Amino acid sequence: MIEDEIKKLALEAGADLVGICSADSIKDKDFSDPNFLLPGAQSVISIAMKFSDEAVKKYLSKEEHKPLMLEEGLITKKLKKIAEKIKLFLEEKGFEAYNCDCNYDYRNIGTKGKIIVSTLRTLIDLINKERDESVELTEREKKTLSSLKKLMLGGLRKTPMNLVPSLSHRCVAVAAGVGRIGWSGNLITENYGARVLLNSIITTVKLKTDTPLEENPCSNCKLCEKSCQGGLFAKDDEEIINIAGIEETIAKRNNYAYCIAVCSGMSGQNKFKEWSTWSPFRFDDIERLPLDDTVASYVQNMFAKAVEKGGDEAENVYRLVENSFLGRNDKAAEDFRASCGFCQMVCSGHNSKKTKENYNSIVNSGCIE
Numbered sequence: 001m002i003e004d005e006i007k008k009l010a011l012e013a014g015a016d017l018v019g020i021c022s023a024d025s026i027k028d029k030d031f032s033d034p035n036f037l038l039p040g041a042q043s044v045i046s047i048a049m050k051f052s053d054e055a056v057k058k059y060l061s062k063e064e065h066k067p068l069m070l071e072e073g074l075i076t077k078k079l080k081k082i083a084e085k086i087k088l089f090l091e092e093k094g095f096e097a098y099n100c101d102c103n104y105d106y107r108n109i110g111t112k113g114k115i116i117v118s119t120l121r122t123l124i125d126l127i128n129k130e131r132d133e134s135v136e137l138t139e140r141e142k143k144t145l146s147s148l149k150k151l152m153l154g155g156l157r158k159t160p161m162n163l164v165p166s167l168s169h170r171c172v173a174v175a176a177g178v179g180r181i182g183w184s185g186n187l188i189t190e191n192y193g194a195r196v197l198l199n200s201i202i203t204t205v206k207l208k209t210d211t212p213l214e215e216n217p218c219s220n221c222k223l224c225e226k227s228c229q230g231g232l233f234a235k236d237d238e239e240i241i242n243i244a245g246i247e248e249t250i251a252k253r254n255n256y257a258y259c260i261a262v263c264s265g266m267s268g269q270n271k272f273k274e275w276s277t278w279s280p281f282r283f284d285d286i287e288r289l290p291l292d293d294t295v296a297s298y299v300q301n302m303f304a305k306a307v308e309k310g311g312d313e314a315e316n317v318y319r320l321v322e323n324s325f326l327g328r329n330d331k332a333a334e335d336f337r338a339s340c341g342f343c344q345m346v347c348s349g350h351n352s353k354k355t356k357e358n359y360n361s362i363v364n365s366g367c368i369e
Protein backbone atom coordinates (compact mmCIF):
# COMPACT_ATOMS: atom_id res chain seq x y z
CA MET A 1 0.00 0.00 0.00
CA ILE A 2 1.21 3.50 -0.81
CA GLU A 3 0.63 4.64 2.83
CA ASP A 4 2.96 1.89 4.11
CA GLU A 5 5.59 2.87 1.53
CA ILE A 6 5.42 6.52 2.63
CA LYS A 7 5.78 5.61 6.30
CA LYS A 8 8.64 3.20 5.63
CA LEU A 9 10.40 5.87 3.58
CA ALA A 10 9.98 8.46 6.36
CA LEU A 11 11.22 6.16 9.14
CA GLU A 12 14.16 4.86 7.10
CA ALA A 13 15.15 8.44 6.27
CA GLY A 14 15.31 9.32 9.98
CA ALA A 15 11.84 10.35 11.16
CA ASP A 16 10.91 9.07 14.63
CA LEU A 17 7.16 9.38 14.11
CA VAL A 18 4.91 9.56 11.06
CA GLY A 19 1.16 9.73 10.49
CA ILE A 20 -1.37 10.72 7.85
CA CYS A 21 -4.53 12.84 8.06
CA SER A 22 -7.07 14.09 5.56
CA ALA A 23 -6.81 17.74 4.46
CA ASP A 24 -10.54 18.13 5.14
CA SER A 25 -10.12 17.24 8.82
CA ILE A 26 -8.05 20.39 9.50
CA LYS A 27 -9.22 22.87 6.87
CA ASP A 28 -11.66 24.63 9.22
CA LYS A 29 -9.05 27.09 10.53
CA ASP A 30 -7.06 29.71 8.63
CA PHE A 31 -3.75 28.54 10.02
CA SER A 32 -4.31 24.85 9.31
CA ASP A 33 -6.02 24.79 5.92
CA PRO A 34 -3.52 22.91 3.69
CA ASN A 35 -5.18 24.36 0.57
CA PHE A 36 -3.36 27.63 1.29
CA LEU A 37 -0.07 25.99 0.28
CA LEU A 38 -1.42 23.38 -2.15
CA PRO A 39 -4.87 24.01 -3.65
CA GLY A 40 -6.72 20.73 -4.10
CA ALA A 41 -4.99 19.18 -1.07
CA GLN A 42 -6.44 15.82 -0.05
CA SER A 43 -4.03 14.43 2.53
CA VAL A 44 -1.22 15.62 4.79
CA ILE A 45 1.66 13.54 6.13
CA SER A 46 3.06 14.51 9.53
CA ILE A 47 6.67 13.67 10.41
CA ALA A 48 8.42 14.23 13.74
CA MET A 49 11.98 13.92 15.04
CA LYS A 50 12.95 13.83 18.70
CA PHE A 51 15.69 15.78 20.46
CA SER A 52 18.55 14.00 22.20
CA ASP A 53 17.92 13.85 25.96
CA GLU A 54 21.56 14.69 26.63
CA ALA A 55 21.48 17.91 24.60
CA VAL A 56 18.20 19.01 26.25
CA LYS A 57 19.62 18.23 29.69
CA LYS A 58 22.64 20.46 29.09
CA TYR A 59 20.38 23.21 27.75
CA LEU A 60 17.92 23.19 30.65
CA SER A 61 20.66 23.08 33.30
CA LYS A 62 22.38 25.99 31.49
CA GLU A 63 25.50 23.91 31.23
CA GLU A 64 25.80 24.22 27.44
CA HIS A 65 23.69 25.99 24.86
CA LYS A 66 25.34 24.87 21.65
CA PRO A 67 24.57 21.12 21.50
CA LEU A 68 20.81 21.68 21.48
CA MET A 69 21.02 24.64 19.12
CA LEU A 70 23.12 22.65 16.68
CA GLU A 71 20.73 19.74 16.98
CA GLU A 72 17.72 22.00 16.43
CA GLY A 73 19.33 23.32 13.25
CA LEU A 74 20.28 19.84 12.03
CA ILE A 75 16.85 18.34 12.80
CA THR A 76 15.15 21.19 10.94
CA LYS A 77 17.28 20.48 7.88
CA LYS A 78 16.74 16.72 8.19
CA LEU A 79 12.96 17.13 8.41
CA LYS A 80 13.05 19.22 5.26
CA LYS A 81 15.10 16.51 3.50
CA ILE A 82 12.82 13.67 4.63
CA ALA A 83 9.82 15.68 3.43
CA GLU A 84 11.55 16.23 0.08
CA LYS A 85 12.02 12.47 -0.34
CA ILE A 86 8.33 11.87 0.32
CA LYS A 87 7.40 14.69 -2.06
CA LEU A 88 9.54 13.20 -4.86
CA PHE A 89 8.12 9.73 -4.17
CA LEU A 90 4.56 11.08 -4.56
CA GLU A 91 5.45 13.10 -7.65
CA GLU A 92 7.00 10.04 -9.31
CA LYS A 93 3.64 8.34 -8.80
CA GLY A 94 1.99 11.26 -10.63
CA PHE A 95 0.57 13.19 -7.64
CA GLU A 96 1.19 16.77 -6.64
CA ALA A 97 2.98 17.27 -3.33
CA TYR A 98 4.27 20.18 -1.25
CA ASN A 99 7.22 20.10 1.14
CA CYS A 100 6.43 22.64 3.90
CA ASP A 101 8.93 24.66 5.91
CA CYS A 102 9.45 23.61 9.51
CA ASN A 103 9.52 27.13 10.93
CA TYR A 104 9.64 30.87 10.11
CA ASP A 105 6.89 30.52 7.51
CA TYR A 106 4.00 32.87 8.25
CA ARG A 107 0.98 34.01 6.25
CA ASN A 108 1.18 37.58 7.59
CA ILE A 109 4.88 38.27 6.91
CA GLY A 110 5.30 40.03 3.55
CA THR A 111 7.63 38.90 0.82
CA LYS A 112 9.71 42.05 0.35
CA GLY A 113 12.18 40.37 2.64
CA LYS A 114 15.51 40.95 0.98
CA ILE A 115 15.19 44.75 0.90
CA ILE A 116 14.02 44.96 4.52
CA VAL A 117 16.81 42.68 5.72
CA SER A 118 19.57 44.48 3.80
CA THR A 119 18.27 47.92 4.86
CA LEU A 120 18.27 46.84 8.51
CA ARG A 121 21.85 45.58 8.06
CA THR A 122 22.93 48.99 6.72
CA LEU A 123 21.19 50.76 9.60
CA ILE A 124 22.81 48.58 12.28
CA ASP A 125 26.25 48.95 10.66
CA LEU A 126 25.87 52.74 10.65
CA ILE A 127 24.65 52.79 14.29
CA ASN A 128 27.67 50.70 15.32
CA LYS A 129 29.98 53.02 13.37
CA GLU A 130 28.45 56.10 14.99
CA ARG A 131 29.10 54.58 18.40
CA ASP A 132 32.73 53.79 17.57
CA GLU A 133 34.74 56.74 18.88
CA SER A 134 37.69 55.94 16.64
CA VAL A 135 35.80 56.68 13.40
CA GLU A 136 33.58 59.49 12.19
CA LEU A 137 30.57 59.22 9.91
CA THR A 138 30.70 61.14 6.64
CA GLU A 139 27.97 63.72 5.96
CA ARG A 140 26.37 61.30 3.54
CA GLU A 141 26.39 58.50 6.12
CA LYS A 142 24.81 60.83 8.71
CA LYS A 143 21.96 61.61 6.32
CA THR A 144 21.47 57.93 5.46
CA LEU A 145 21.47 57.04 9.15
CA SER A 146 18.84 59.63 9.95
CA SER A 147 16.48 58.56 7.16
CA LEU A 148 16.96 54.83 7.81
CA LYS A 149 16.19 55.31 11.51
CA LYS A 150 12.87 56.95 10.65
CA LEU A 151 12.02 54.24 8.13
CA MET A 152 13.13 51.08 9.93
CA LEU A 153 12.47 51.93 13.57
CA GLY A 154 8.92 52.96 12.61
CA GLY A 155 8.50 49.58 10.90
CA LEU A 156 9.85 47.68 13.89
CA ARG A 157 7.31 49.45 16.11
CA LYS A 158 4.62 47.76 14.00
CA THR A 159 6.05 44.22 14.31
CA PRO A 160 3.08 41.82 14.26
CA MET A 161 2.56 40.11 17.61
CA ASN A 162 0.28 37.41 16.26
CA LEU A 163 2.01 35.42 13.56
CA VAL A 164 -0.15 33.11 11.46
CA PRO A 165 1.71 30.03 10.17
CA SER A 166 1.28 28.93 6.56
CA LEU A 167 0.37 25.54 8.01
CA SER A 168 0.06 24.54 11.66
CA HIS A 169 2.17 21.39 11.89
CA ARG A 170 0.67 20.79 15.34
CA CYS A 171 -2.85 20.52 13.92
CA VAL A 172 -1.59 18.11 11.24
CA ALA A 173 0.19 16.01 13.88
CA VAL A 174 -2.91 15.76 16.11
CA ALA A 175 -5.16 14.75 13.22
CA ALA A 176 -2.53 12.26 12.00
CA GLY A 177 -2.21 10.52 15.39
CA VAL A 178 1.37 11.67 16.06
CA GLY A 179 0.49 13.37 19.36
CA ARG A 180 -2.04 15.49 21.23
CA ILE A 181 -2.02 19.07 22.45
CA GLY A 182 -0.86 19.53 26.03
CA TRP A 183 -1.57 22.26 28.59
CA SER A 184 1.22 24.37 27.05
CA GLY A 185 -0.36 24.23 23.60
CA ASN A 186 2.63 22.25 22.32
CA LEU A 187 2.28 18.86 20.67
CA ILE A 188 2.86 16.08 23.23
CA THR A 189 3.90 12.66 21.93
CA GLU A 190 3.62 9.36 23.79
CA ASN A 191 7.35 8.55 23.83
CA TYR A 192 9.13 11.90 23.65
CA GLY A 193 6.76 14.35 25.37
CA ALA A 194 6.92 17.78 23.73
CA ARG A 195 10.57 17.35 22.73
CA VAL A 196 10.01 16.91 19.01
CA LEU A 197 10.19 19.04 15.89
CA LEU A 198 7.63 18.65 13.12
CA ASN A 199 7.22 19.01 9.40
CA SER A 200 4.39 18.18 7.00
CA ILE A 201 3.97 17.12 3.37
CA ILE A 202 0.73 18.06 1.63
CA THR A 203 -0.49 16.03 -1.34
CA THR A 204 -3.38 15.86 -3.77
CA VAL A 205 -3.75 12.09 -3.45
CA LYS A 206 -6.39 10.73 -1.10
CA LEU A 207 -4.53 8.51 1.37
CA LYS A 208 -5.84 6.17 4.06
CA THR A 209 -5.67 8.22 7.25
CA ASP A 210 -4.58 7.45 10.80
CA THR A 211 -6.77 8.24 13.79
CA PRO A 212 -5.89 10.75 16.54
CA LEU A 213 -4.44 9.29 19.76
CA GLU A 214 -7.23 8.36 22.15
CA GLU A 215 -5.24 9.19 25.28
CA ASN A 216 -3.63 12.60 25.67
CA PRO A 217 -0.03 12.07 26.96
CA CYS A 218 -0.22 15.41 28.85
CA SER A 219 -0.25 14.70 32.60
CA ASN A 220 -1.61 18.17 33.36
CA CYS A 221 1.33 18.84 35.70
CA LYS A 222 1.44 22.49 34.50
CA LEU A 223 5.21 22.66 34.86
CA CYS A 224 5.29 24.10 31.34
CA GLU A 225 3.37 27.11 32.68
CA LYS A 226 5.75 27.41 35.63
CA SER A 227 8.74 27.30 33.25
CA CYS A 228 7.52 30.30 31.28
CA GLN A 229 9.50 33.44 32.04
CA GLY A 230 7.44 35.35 29.49
CA GLY A 231 4.11 34.89 31.25
CA LEU A 232 2.22 33.75 28.17
CA PHE A 233 -0.09 31.44 30.09
CA ALA A 234 -2.94 33.00 32.07
CA LYS A 235 -2.66 31.44 35.53
CA ASP A 236 -5.08 28.51 36.03
CA ASP A 237 -7.39 29.78 33.31
CA GLU A 238 -8.16 27.36 30.51
CA GLU A 239 -9.70 27.23 27.07
CA ILE A 240 -10.96 24.46 24.84
CA ILE A 241 -9.76 24.12 21.29
CA ASN A 242 -10.98 21.64 18.71
CA ILE A 243 -8.66 19.97 16.21
CA ALA A 244 -10.03 17.37 13.80
CA GLY A 245 -12.97 16.69 16.13
CA ILE A 246 -10.72 16.27 19.18
CA GLU A 247 -11.30 18.65 22.10
CA GLU A 248 -8.14 19.76 23.86
CA THR A 249 -8.08 21.73 27.10
CA ILE A 250 -5.14 24.10 27.12
CA ALA A 251 -3.91 27.00 29.22
CA LYS A 252 -5.59 30.24 28.22
CA ARG A 253 -3.03 32.50 26.67
CA ASN A 254 -2.26 36.11 27.38
CA ASN A 255 -1.07 38.39 24.58
CA TYR A 256 1.59 36.65 22.44
CA ALA A 257 3.85 39.63 23.09
CA TYR A 258 4.70 37.99 26.45
CA CYS A 259 6.32 35.07 24.63
CA ILE A 260 7.82 37.15 21.83
CA ALA A 261 9.72 39.34 24.32
CA VAL A 262 11.36 36.33 25.95
CA CYS A 263 11.42 33.54 23.36
CA SER A 264 12.98 35.94 20.85
CA GLY A 265 15.80 36.53 23.32
CA MET A 266 14.94 40.24 23.75
CA SER A 267 14.99 39.56 27.50
CA GLY A 268 16.04 36.53 29.52
CA GLN A 269 13.69 37.39 32.37
CA ASN A 270 10.23 38.65 33.05
CA LYS A 271 8.20 36.79 35.70
CA PHE A 272 10.97 35.20 37.75
CA LYS A 273 14.17 36.80 39.01
CA GLU A 274 15.93 33.73 40.49
CA TRP A 275 16.61 32.22 37.08
CA SER A 276 16.73 33.23 33.41
CA THR A 277 16.52 31.79 29.93
CA TRP A 278 19.68 31.64 27.82
CA SER A 279 19.34 35.29 26.84
CA PRO A 280 21.76 37.64 28.65
CA PHE A 281 19.59 40.70 27.86
CA ARG A 282 17.19 42.38 30.30
CA PHE A 283 14.53 45.11 30.17
CA ASP A 284 16.00 48.59 30.44
CA ASP A 285 13.36 50.60 32.18
CA ILE A 286 11.03 48.17 33.94
CA GLU A 287 11.23 45.02 36.05
CA ARG A 288 8.38 43.19 34.33
CA LEU A 289 6.25 43.52 31.24
CA PRO A 290 3.07 45.59 31.74
CA LEU A 291 0.08 43.46 32.74
CA ASP A 292 -2.36 45.14 30.37
CA ASP A 293 -2.89 45.71 26.66
CA THR A 294 0.07 48.10 26.43
CA VAL A 295 2.30 45.02 26.48
CA ALA A 296 2.15 44.68 22.69
CA SER A 297 3.38 48.20 21.98
CA TYR A 298 5.95 47.87 24.76
CA VAL A 299 7.44 44.80 23.08
CA GLN A 300 7.28 46.42 19.63
CA ASN A 301 9.27 49.33 21.07
CA MET A 302 11.81 46.90 22.49
CA PHE A 303 12.75 45.85 18.96
CA ALA A 304 13.35 49.47 17.93
CA LYS A 305 15.27 50.28 21.11
CA ALA A 306 17.52 47.24 20.73
CA VAL A 307 18.44 48.30 17.20
CA GLU A 308 19.18 51.85 18.37
CA LYS A 309 21.59 50.43 20.96
CA GLY A 310 23.67 48.64 18.32
CA GLY A 311 25.98 45.77 19.32
CA ASP A 312 24.70 42.34 20.38
CA GLU A 313 21.11 43.40 21.09
CA ALA A 314 20.80 44.89 17.60
CA GLU A 315 22.28 41.69 16.12
CA ASN A 316 19.62 39.69 17.94
CA VAL A 317 16.88 41.74 16.24
CA TYR A 318 18.66 41.44 12.89
CA ARG A 319 18.75 37.65 13.21
CA LEU A 320 15.02 37.54 14.01
CA VAL A 321 14.12 39.80 11.10
CA GLU A 322 16.38 37.87 8.73
CA ASN A 323 14.85 34.53 9.79
CA SER A 324 11.28 35.87 9.63
CA PHE A 325 11.62 37.32 6.13
CA LEU A 326 14.08 34.94 4.49
CA GLY A 327 13.46 31.74 6.45
CA ARG A 328 16.15 29.51 7.92
CA ASN A 329 16.46 26.89 5.21
CA ASP A 330 19.60 28.34 3.64
CA LYS A 331 21.34 29.12 6.92
CA ALA A 332 23.94 26.99 8.67
CA ALA A 333 22.55 24.55 11.26
CA GLU A 334 24.77 26.01 14.02
CA ASP A 335 23.20 29.42 13.45
CA PHE A 336 20.02 28.32 15.21
CA ARG A 337 19.83 30.59 18.27
CA ALA A 338 16.78 29.82 20.39
CA SER A 339 17.07 31.18 23.92
CA CYS A 340 13.93 29.82 25.59
CA GLY A 341 11.48 27.15 24.41
CA PHE A 342 11.39 25.99 28.04
CA CYS A 343 7.63 25.26 27.89
CA GLN A 344 8.48 22.65 25.24
CA MET A 345 11.81 21.32 26.50
CA VAL A 346 10.62 20.82 30.07
CA CYS A 347 7.91 18.41 29.02
CA SER A 348 8.46 14.66 29.11
CA GLY A 349 4.71 14.01 28.73
CA HIS A 350 3.24 11.33 30.96
CA ASN A 351 6.64 10.78 32.62
CA SER A 352 5.89 13.30 35.38
CA LYS A 353 9.01 12.39 37.37
CA LYS A 354 11.24 13.31 34.45
CA THR A 355 9.33 16.54 33.78
CA LYS A 356 9.80 17.51 37.43
CA GLU A 357 13.57 16.86 37.14
CA ASN A 358 13.66 18.97 33.98
CA TYR A 359 11.80 21.77 35.75
CA ASN A 360 14.21 21.66 38.69
CA SER A 361 17.11 21.97 36.25
CA ILE A 362 15.61 25.16 34.82
CA VAL A 363 14.83 26.90 38.08
CA ASN A 364 17.95 25.81 39.98
CA SER A 365 20.54 26.76 37.38
CA GLY A 366 20.57 30.49 37.93
CA CYS A 367 20.88 33.31 35.45
CA ILE A 368 22.78 33.89 32.24
CA GLU A 369 24.46 37.29 32.59
Ligand code: SF4
Pocket: 182, 183, 184, 185, 188, 194, 217, 218, 219, 220, 221, 222, 223, 224, 225, 346, 347, 348, 349, 350, 355
Ligand atom coordinates in the same frame (compact mmCIF):
# COMPACT_ATOMS: atom_id res chain seq x y z
S1 SF4 B 1 4.61 20.04 31.10
FE1 SF4 B 1 2.98 18.84 32.08
S2 SF4 B 1 1.11 20.08 31.80
FE2 SF4 B 1 2.65 20.94 30.45
S3 SF4 B 1 2.19 19.97 28.47
FE3 SF4 B 1 3.78 18.74 29.50
S4 SF4 B 1 2.69 17.14 30.64
FE4 SF4 B 1 1.19 18.72 30.06
Ligand code: SF4
Pocket: 227, 228, 229, 230, 231, 232, 258, 259, 260, 262, 263, 340, 341, 342, 343, 344
Ligand atom coordinates in the same frame (compact mmCIF):
# COMPACT_ATOMS: atom_id res chain seq x y z
S1 SF4 C 1 8.94 29.84 24.55
FE1 SF4 C 1 9.50 30.58 26.61
S2 SF4 C 1 8.47 32.56 26.77
FE2 SF4 C 1 7.52 31.52 25.06
S3 SF4 C 1 5.72 30.50 25.94
FE3 SF4 C 1 7.41 29.01 25.99
S4 SF4 C 1 8.36 29.23 27.98
FE4 SF4 C 1 7.07 31.04 27.64
